[in-house]
Amino acid sequence: xxxxxxxxxxxxxxxxxxxxxxxxxxxxxxxxxxxxxxxxxxxxxxxxxxxxxxxxxxxxxxxxxxxxxxxxxxxxxxxxxxxxxxxxxxxxxxxxxxxxxxxxxxxx
Amino acid sequence: xxxxxxxxxxxxxxxxxxxxxxxxxxxxxxxxxxxxxxxxxxxxxxxxxxxxxxxxxxxxxxxxxxxxxxxxxxxxxxxxxxxxxxxxxxxxxxxxxxxxxxxxxxxxxxxxxxx
Numbered sequence: 001x002x003x004x005x006x007x008x009x010x011x012x013x014x015x016x017x018x019x020x021x022x023x024x025x026x027x028x029x030x031x032x033x034x035x036x037x038x039x040x041x042x043x044x045x046x047x048x049x050x051x052x053x054x055x056x057x058x059x060x061x062x063x064x065x066x067x068x069x070x071x072x073x074x075x076x077x078x079x080x081x082x083x084x085x086x087x088x089x090x091x092x093x094x095x096x097x098x099x100x101x102x103x104x105x106x107x108x
Numbered sequence: 109x110x111x112x113x114x115x116x117x118x119x120x121x122x123x124x125x126x127x128x129x130x131x132x133x134x135x136x137x138x139x140x141x142x143x144x145x146x147x148x149x150x151x152x153x154x155x156x157x158x159x160x161x162x163x164x165x166x167x168x169x170x171x172x173x174x175x176x177x178x179x180x181x182x183x184x185x186x187x188x189x190x191x192x193x194x195x196x197x198x199x200x201x202x203x204x205x206x207x208x209x210x211x212x213x214x215x216x217x218x219x220x221x222x223x
Contacts, residue, residue, distance in 0.1 A: 031211075033211065033212065035214075040216075041197060041216065042214070042216050043199065043214040045211065045213060045214075048211040086151065093164060093166075094141070094156055094158070094164075094203075094210055095141075095153040095156060095164070095167065096141075096143070096151075096201075098150060098151035098152075100150055101150070
């Protein structure tokens, strides 16, 4: 099956810093989503981005489908950005395959 | 409702008992999914319902797991004869139609603990 690798596995930032999270996948995909799992366990949708670039406030994402990777940019990080960031891809059959996640801690 | 809802939020059960977990998808969403999140396995797909089609059960880990979806809306995941390795957070998701636009939205999950 398709493999999804996220890097880095964990990251500590000072408030106000910028960061880039990466997601590599091993085959072509129909769907790619980025999620933020907050400390209460809720998965919050960030981007639905099988290709191209999207921006939402301080967050933006780029997926280069032909090269099988996606990047999530967080600018001017805040303590509320802390949590786990997951990349998930769908190759076929509408099943999302998740990466192991990046644990982000933003210090004030 | 405004989002995917799940109940109960927490369930503690004894090994060997049966449990039922409930999911209410976003109103109007025809596709419904179950996943589980455990420390050892991460987030993994369990089962997928699309309209009146036969469900995709390819992710169910054993025949002790089953799910149904009544009336194209509410779904129940049943685990029979629970084992300690079933302890996990069970997450439900829904999407608009599962075909043309398949962004999945997740509920808050049910944390299952098997003693």
